[in-house]
Amino acid sequence: MKAFDYQRASSPTHAAAASAKPGARIIAGGTNLLDLMKLQVETPEHLVDINRLPLDKIEETPDGGLRVGAMVRNSDLAADPRVRQHYGVLSRALLAGASAQLRNKATTGGNLLQRTRCYYFYDVTKPCNKREPGSGCSALAGFNRIHAILGASDHCIATHPSDMAVAMRALDATVETVDANGATRDIPIATFHRLPGDTPQIETTLRAGEMITAVTLPPPPPGVQIYRKVRDRASYAFALVSVAAIVDAAGGHIRSARLAFGGLAHKPWRVPAAEQSLADSPANATTFDAASTAVLDRARGYGSNDFKIPLTRRTIHAVLTQATRA
């Protein structure tokens, strides 16, 4: 680890101001940042610890939603009775991530901002445009089993590894931030994460010195909620493909459906055309096929991850079958 100085933030605005300094980084649970600092993938000079800030509450909003503080631990969010009752897809996605020990540390803000698990990003001896802009992408022609099949670019084919963010994407959550001047901003989760384009090092629409204070969930949408994660081992592994589904169906008829995907792209992925094709449709294989085709319309494999295309199709079928079982 490179040397850094350490300070404890006294307020969110103070944390935002301190994190605006060049070379500064906020530390929350530390489960991603310290991992990367040990490998010198991240080399902050200043660490701003936000663990003592009072951002650990889950509160009901006037419109019937929930506001989750940035420092709420993943395990506490998953166990909250309101989340278990009304946002099962979120609870399940959180419980599908990492291990119990890690979830006790990992925070809502840190989870959203965790960085890709691309092997070459982690290996400082290999070219990687995300770690070192302009150095090239080792994954393009390398081993890319865990990489993106949608929304990638020739500069980076990394995926976003979060399970939680996929459920939040299906729920249309909003990310709340504060900056050094105390100005706040609401960022819809759909526009929070970015596609790699030719600047894969810029992963979100957060500005320098802007910190996450909370994530707001709108009132729960109607329908059953499912989170299905396909991975190389049954637990304690990242997703190859995951689906957060919210499906309102009865008597073999789908009224509306939302599908968000993990493991496929640089950000949690949704395809409006696929969801439109499911709305007001009979729950059968033809409908599921049409939706899968819409999702995978522009999918492209890079060799070792070609299998993700049929795997996604089959996972969509499995999830929709489960969701529409009478």
Place this chain on the structure above:
Amino acid sequence: MDENEDTSFQVTRRAMLETATAAAVLTGLPPLARAAGLPDAHTPPAPVRVDLQINGHAQVLTLDPRTTLLDALREHLALTGSKKGCDHGQCGACTVLLDGRRINACLTLAVMHDGQAITTVEGLAGGGSLSPLQAAFVEHDGFQCGYCTSGQLCSATGMLNESRTGMPSYVTEDLTQAHPELTDVEIRERMSGNICRCAAYPNIVAAIRQAAGTPA
């Protein structure tokens, strides 16, 4: 363990590390200081004071801010029960309890926990007798080489607390259930953050099942 013993062990170990570092410099090898997370000779950051409550005892440490909680326990307090398997959150050998909740000591900085209470495997037994969970591990042979065992014990202790408060898991069918039953499938999922290279899993599950008081 007697606290004086701790200190003398610490001195010995640090002296040994220093000697090793000097030897590495002489032979042109990268200094061990880096691997051990000790100050980089060129830019030593200002040490920080860290107060920790370890297994019920107040401890005051002066640490390089880069020191992980795991290194603080092992290298500075000679509490070598907590193991370093991967140092990256991937194995669970370093599991300790932070204010009663299980965490990976390798992925957190000691300075972040100033004023907090840590329980390590050394603190699980009370008044000279093993905790029921520890006794169950002995009875069921819940280990082979033993390297993962302290992590398993701390993790299972935390897991049983979580289960008592009604925490669900990924395999809990009905998330709205207030107190999901601790079946073997549940135990396995909830303990998946602890890898056992010897694959003592069946006996680990049996030991935990017994300590939880749930039938097979």
